[in-house]
Amino acid sequence: MHNTRNIGIEEQKELQLEILKELKRICDGNNLTYFLGGGTLLGAVRHKGYIPWDDDIDIMMPRKDYDKLLKIFNNECDKKYKLLYHMNTNDYYYPFGKIVHKQTKLIEENYRDIKEMGIFIDVFPIDFLPNNEKEVKKIFSRYKKMYKIVIMYQANDIVKATENKVKLLLKRIILPVMCKFKLHTKILTKIDKMVKQYKDTDIVACVTGRYFEKEVMNKSYIKEFTTVKFEDEEYKIPIGYDEYLKKHYGNYMELPPKDKQISNHDFSVYWR
Numbered sequence: 001m002h003n004t005r006n007i008g009i010e011e012q013k014e015l016q017l018e019i020l021k022e023l024k025r026i027c028d029g030n031n032l033t034y035f036l037g038g039g040t041l042l043g044a045v046r047h048k049g050y051i052p053w054d055d056d057i058d059i060m061m062p063r064k065d066y067d068k069l070l071k072i073f074n075n076e077c078d079k080k081y082k083l084l085y086h087m088n089t090n091d092y093y094y095p096f097g098k099i100v101h102k103q104t105k106l107i108e109e110n111y112r113d114i115k116e117m118g119i120f121i122d123v124f125p126i127d128f129l130p131n132n133e134k135e136v137k138k139i140f141s142r143y144k145k146m147y148k149i150v151i152m153y154q155a156n157d158i159v160k161a162t163e164n165k166v167k168l169l170l171k172r173i174i175l176p177v178m179c180k181f182k183l184h185t186k187i188l189t190k191i192d193k194m195v196k197q198y199k200d201t202d203i204v205a206c207v208t209g210r211y212f213e214k215e216v217m218n219k220s221y222i223k224e225f226t227t228v229k230f231e232d233e234e235y236k237i238p239i240g241y242d243e244y245l246k247k248h249y250g251n252y253m254e255l256p257p258k259d260k261q262i263s264n265h266d267f268s269v270y271w272r
Helices: 009-029 038-047 063-076 133-154 165-180 183-195 241-249
Strands: 058-062 081-084 097-101 104-108 120-129 203-205 225-230 233-238 267-271
Touching: 009 058, 009 063, 009 097, 009 120, 009 233, 038 058, 038 225, 038 233, 038 241, 058 063, 063 081, 063 097, 063 120, 097 104, 120 133, 133 165, 133 183, 165 183, 233 241
Parallel strands: 058 120
Antiparallel strands: 081 097, 097 120, 104 267, 120 203, 225 233
16 A cells, blocks of 8 residues: 655755765766756745755756756666656656756645655756847747646646636637647747757846746856855855845845745645
C-alpha cells in the first residue's frame, strides 16, 4: 500500500533544497552556469534563504547551459529526481523545466494533473532578444498569445477559468482536439523555437518567466556571477542582481506590508 502521508511546508523546503543541491552538483561538474532567480534571488539577498512566507525555488540558466542540462540531467542525477519538460513528458504544459522529487506527489488545485509532478524547483532559460524595443514587445506579445492556448489546456476547470459563454463554447470545442493531437506540446516547441532565434545580442530575458517584460535585462547583468548564501549553502547569483531585483521588486530590501506577506500557491503534497 502507498504511503500517502502529507508533506508539511518545512519538509517541502528541505526536499527542495536537496533538489537545488543536486542541480548545483551537476552544473558545477559539467561547467554549466546557473543563477538563483526571482523570489529565490530576493530571498538570498534579503534573508539569506527563503523569503519567510515563500515556498518555491527559481533558477535561471543561459540557454546553451539550459539546453545542455536538459540533455544530461536525467542520466547524471540521483534517481530520486527527474527533470521534466515538454519533450520528455507527454502531459507537461509549462514552457520551462521543473526538477521533481519522484517519491513525492504534488497536486495543484486549479491545474490539470501532471502524472509525474512532485515537489519541484523551476528552471528558466535565459534567451537573447533583439536590440530593438519594438521587436522585443512583439516577441512577448506573440509568446502571451501562444501560451494562452496552453493555459486553456492547463486549467483543471475551464468553466472557472472562463469569463464568458462564447469563450467557454470555443474552449469546449478546442480542448478535445488539443488533447488528441498534443497541441500543447507543439505550441511549447514553437515557443522554444521563437525565443531561441537570436544570438549574442545585448539584451537577454527569461521570456517564459512570471514577470514578462520585467524579465528583460542587459546581458552584462549575467556576464559574471558572485555567490551568496541561501539557507545552508552558497549559490551563484548574477553580477547585475541589484538592477535585476530593483526592476522586479522596486525597493527590494524593504519588506512588503503584512497583508502581502503570503504565498500564492495552492497545492497539496504527499509521499507516493
